[in-house]
Amino acid sequence: MIQWYPGHMAKAKKEIQEKLKLVDIVFELLDARIPFSSQNPEFQKIFASSKRLIIITKSEMADKNETAKWQKYFKNQGIDSITVDSISGANVKNIVNSAKVVLEEKIKKDLARGLKPRAIRAMVVGIPNVGKSTLINKLTGKHSAATGDKPGVTKAQQWIRINKDLDLLDTPGVLWPKFESITQSYHLALSGAIKDDVVRKEDMILYFLDFLKKYYPSNLVDRYNVNIDDDNVLILEKIGRNRGFIKANEVDYEKVYEVLLTDFRSLRLGRITLDHED
Ligand SMILES: Nc1nc2c(ncn2[C@@H]2O[C@H](COP(=O)(O)OP(=O)(O)OP(=O)(O)O)[C@@H](O)[C@H]2O)c(=O)[nH]1
Ligand SMILES: [Mg+2]
Known part of the structure; x- marks a missing residue:
C-alpha cells in the first residue's frame, strides 16, 4: 500500500488539534474531483465534537451531477456543504452565510446571553493543494497567503481577518499515514495532492x-x-x-x-x- 506521510504533516495535525478549542467551526475543504479520496479519515475523529462545514473546491473542474450526489451523501451524514470556485470566486461570498446556518444555535444562545456578536473563527483544513490558501485570498481580495500549483506550499498556521464577520486560520495540508486503496492514491496523485512519483x-x-x-x-x-x-x-x-x-x-x-x-x-x-x- 502506498504511503506518503512526511514528518511535518504529523506536526501540522497536532497543531490543528491544539487550535481546535479556539475556533467556532472547521471548514473542511474537499476537492470536487475527489470528494471521497480527499477526505482525511482521521478528521472524523478529530472533529467529532466540532461544528463543521464542508467546502467543495475546484467545483468548475468536476462533473456537476457527481458533485450533487456527493453533497447529498454528506447531507445524509448530517454535514452541510457548499461548492466554490476560488478562481472565479463563484459562491465564495456565500460561505459566511453557510457557516452562520451551521452555527445558528450557538449564535442564538450567545445573543440570548447578551453577548455582543463577534466574528466567526474558522479553521481551514484539508489535504495539500486542495485550495485552502487560494480560497482565503479570494475572501480577503488580496494576496494574504502563499499559494502554488504543488502540494506543501503552506508551512505554518496563520490567522487571517476576512471582515467583521469572519476570521480564518490557514493551515498546512495534511494527509494520513495509510491510504485506503491503490485507487485512492491514484486519485490523489492525478489531482495533484501528492507528487506523481509517489505512485x-x-x-x-x-x-x-x-x-x-x-x-x-x-x-x-x-x-x-x-x-x-x-x-x-x-x-x-x-x-x-x-x-x-x-x-x-x-x-x-x-x-x-x-x-x-x-x-x-x-x-x-x-x-x-x-x-x-x-
Ligand atoms: N481551477 C481551480 N483551481 C484552484 C481552485 N482553488 C485552488 N486552485 C488551484 O490549486 C492550487 C493549489 O492551491 P493552494 O491554495 O496553494 O492550495 P493549499 O490547499 O493552500 O495547498 P497547501 O498549502 O500545499 O496545503 C493552485 O494552483 C490554485 O490556483 C479552484 O477553485 N479552482
Ligand atoms: Mg496553502
Missing part, C-alpha cells in the same frame, strides 16, 4: 485510461481521436504518434503520460470527477 506513473495512467473508458468515454475519444475499443497501450501509442512523440523510432511514453496528466488537470479533457459513488 508508479505507468500504472496510474493505465488505471486512468480504464477509468475514462468506463465513465467518460466521449471525453477520451473527442480529445485524442482514438477508438474506445482499442487497448490502452494502443491508445497511448496513437496519442504519441499523433503528437510526434518519437524517440529513436519508438513512442516516447513518458511524454504521452504528461499530456494525459496535463490535459486532465487543465480541463482540456473536460469536467471529470474521479470519485464515483458506484
Whole structure:
C-alpha cells in the first residue's frame, strides 16, 4: 500500500488539534474531483465534537451531477456543504452565510446571553493543494497567503481577518499515514495532492485510461481521436504518434503520460470527477 506521510504533516495535525478549542467551526475543504479520496479519515475523529462545514473546491473542474450526489451523501451524514470556485470566486461570498446556518444555535444562545456578536473563527483544513490558501485570498481580495500549483506550499498556521464577520486560520495540508486503496492514491496523485512519483506513473495512467473508458468515454475519444475499443497501450501509442512523440523510432511514453496528466488537470479533457459513488 502506498504511503506518503512526511514528518511535518504529523506536526501540522497536532497543531490543528491544539487550535481546535479556539475556533467556532472547521471548514473542511474537499476537492470536487475527489470528494471521497480527499477526505482525511482521521478528521472524523478529530472533529467529532466540532461544528463543521464542508467546502467543495475546484467545483468548475468536476462533473456537476457527481458533485450533487456527493453533497447529498454528506447531507445524509448530517454535514452541510457548499461548492466554490476560488478562481472565479463563484459562491465564495456565500460561505459566511453557510457557516452562520451551521452555527445558528450557538449564535442564538450567545445573543440570548447578551453577548455582543463577534466574528466567526474558522479553521481551514484539508489535504495539500486542495485550495485552502487560494480560497482565503479570494475572501480577503488580496494576496494574504502563499499559494502554488504543488502540494506543501503552506508551512505554518496563520490567522487571517476576512471582515467583521469572519476570521480564518490557514493551515498546512495534511494527509494520513495509510491510504485506503491503490485507487485512492491514484486519485490523489492525478489531482495533484501528492507528487506523481509517489505512485508508479505507468500504472496510474493505465488505471486512468480504464477509468475514462468506463465513465467518460466521449471525453477520451473527442480529445485524442482514438477508438474506445482499442487497448490502452494502443491508445497511448496513437496519442504519441499523433503528437510526434518519437524517440529513436519508438513512442516516447513518458511524454504521452504528461499530456494525459496535463490535459486532465487543465480541463482540456473536460469536467471529470474521479470519485464515483458506484
Ligand atoms: N481551477 C481551480 N483551481 C484552484 C481552485 N482553488 C485552488 N486552485 C488551484 O490549486 C492550487 C493549489 O492551491 P493552494 O491554495 O496553494 O492550495 P493549499 O490547499 O493552500 O495547498 P497547501 O498549502 O500545499 O496545503 C493552485 O494552483 C490554485 O490556483 C479552484 O477553485 N479552482
Ligand atoms: Mg496553502
